[in-house]
Amino acid sequence: MISARPLRLTFAAVIVAGMLALSGCSPSGSPFTGSWGSTASGQPHLTITADGAFKGSDGCNDLAGTGTVSGDTYTFGPFASTLKACEGVNPWLSRAHTAKVSGDELVIYANGGQKVGTLPKN
Structure with a gap:
């Protein structure tokens, strides 16, 4: 059985990455x-x-x-x-x-x- 917890963390990481891409910000700086x-x-x-x-x-x-x-x-x-x-x-x-x-x-x-x-x- 697959645990829901790792899937939630992966989904959250994808959402954060998408928000950063849409906002024009990036971890590497401006x-x-x-x-x-x-x-x-x-x-x-x-x-x-x-x-x-x-x-x-x-x-x-x-x-x-x-x-x-x-x-x-x-x-x-x-x-x-x-x-x-x-x-x-x-x-x-x-x-x-x-x-x-x-x-x-x-x-x-x-x-x-x-x-x-x-x-x-x-």
Whole structure:
């Protein structure tokens, strides 16, 4: 006679796996997680962790905060930033509102959907 208990556990595992697949989440992590851009002086870069937190620089000012992932979009939450004036640096990353992964690049959009820049995956 087959026990119902192993069948229930198998069925539950199948349901959980299906829910993860439908939600866009996976045990291996989000496509946003990792380091983006160059850490060379004056270059924008970001590191996004599995919990949605990010830190980096617009090439002059440090940025830090937490964002959320919904489908294929990372939405930056409110973030703290230093306010140094740096001659010759375009602080476009400080305008980040959302981001999407396109191949090996993180494409950054301002509020309103205007593309403001890209960061290559490290």
